Amino acid sequence: MSTEPLGRALLICARNAIGERFGVAALPVSSLAELAEPAATFVTLTQNGRLRGCVGSLEAHRPLADDVAENAVAAAFRDRRFAPLSARELPRTRVEVSLLTPPEPFPVRSEAEALDRLRPGIDGLILSCGHRRATFLPQVWESLTDPRQFLAELKLKAGLPADFWDEQLTLARYGAQKWKEN
Template identity: 50%
Template sequence: MPFTESYSQDEQRLLLQLARYAVVRGIAGLEPERPAGYLIPAELERPRACFVTLKIDGQLRGCIGNLEANGALADAVLRNSYLAAFRDQRFEPVSESERQQLEYEISVLTPMQPLPVSCEADLLATLRPGIDGLLFEAEGRLATFLPSVWEQLTQPEQFVRQLRLKAGLPADYWSDAVQCWIYQTIRIEEVSGDPD
């Protein structure tokens, strides 16, 4: 199945509405589920992996996602929005007082592509700053950075060092066991808070 390169304004608006809906339900103590009466377009029923990032005043407030497309994009957005708001262990659960301040960003992942690299120099030379997300795995540990992380870590060396630390590995770790995959994202964002 070919990967969609973009989503219409209506589809993007609907995905952002679903993200907000999941958080509002969570604040009320309810699990995420599809809202009654919403017509989900066929494009949003396709299996897609995604991450949902929540921010307040541009600062990270939660980020959770899935790396494999194991269900409809609409459902992944609902689930990951809820998890980013209430299950990201780096933060306290989102409160009602924060709801109107939340900024939502949805990153729809393209399929993972294996990146055969034999050394760190290969990896650094292959990565495209601002374009590629990277999944790094070694010794049973894995971590990923979305392409948006390049906005903070602009140099490939920084990007890879911080990703290894995120995986719980030494910053300069390398071995023959390293496996890497790259992907790109379609970024859907809203920074105006909750208009509803």
């Protein structure tokens, strides 16, 4: 199956979920079997190319359509980095949906090994250490092109120093297929 119909359906699901909060009429969504399958997604909102919200699931735990709808609402109204989206902002807000592959352990013995094995532009990365956890989607490589900077910023996002490394730190990587509104 072509991914275009799926991508269109996911973007509509996300926009419908946000629009529903403002009383905007829902657009029809194709009835694709994939929408009922468990999947993990992230929904990213931008305005004029700048981040306006991003929330997602790292592991599949609900049907794809539900995951997208829930993450879209969370990105619009519950991303702690931003005030809740207003109805006035909705027309200038662009939606992007990322469909994640299951995370795979990415065992490394050192930061140098991690940097050597990272695949810029391909790998999404989950960093965990104790109760701290953070992720960057593969598309973050578009703005953080250097693996050293990518990993340093991910550590900062997790609340760790940029130069932190510990044997308790674990990494997992995943891929993503994304669709974005024009």
